Amino acid sequence: MLAPPPGYTVRHPTRADLQRVADFLVAFTIAEFGEPGSSLEDVRDEWAEIDLASDAWVVENAAAEIIAYTSVGQRGQVRTDSDGSIHPEHEGHGIGTLLVRLSEARARQIA
Secondary structure, eight states, rough: OOOTTTTTTEEEEOOOGHHEEEEEEEHHHHHHHSOOOOOHHHHHHHHHOHHHHHEEEEEEOOOOOOOOOOOOEEETTEEEEEEEOOOGGTSSSSSHHHHHHHHHHHHHHOO
């Protein structure tokens, strides 16, 4: 797995992270768009369609708070989708680049 920037850790989420990821996505969309755009049910539905051990990642800061999340899903036989979010307070540290590289590597494996 690619290394995160100093002060951050990256890992695959587990089912136990469901609420924390949902809470992060709500906080992210409020910070970015002024209103929540995801819910616990949305994350649960997404996770029902992917393999968490290979298709999703969370990034945590030194306080073990989730500050970024991305996932890759297969859509049909020839298309993959990826969606990533980084809390605005943590932009500019290379986390987005890390998430894109992880997602691209997984998409290549799926293809």
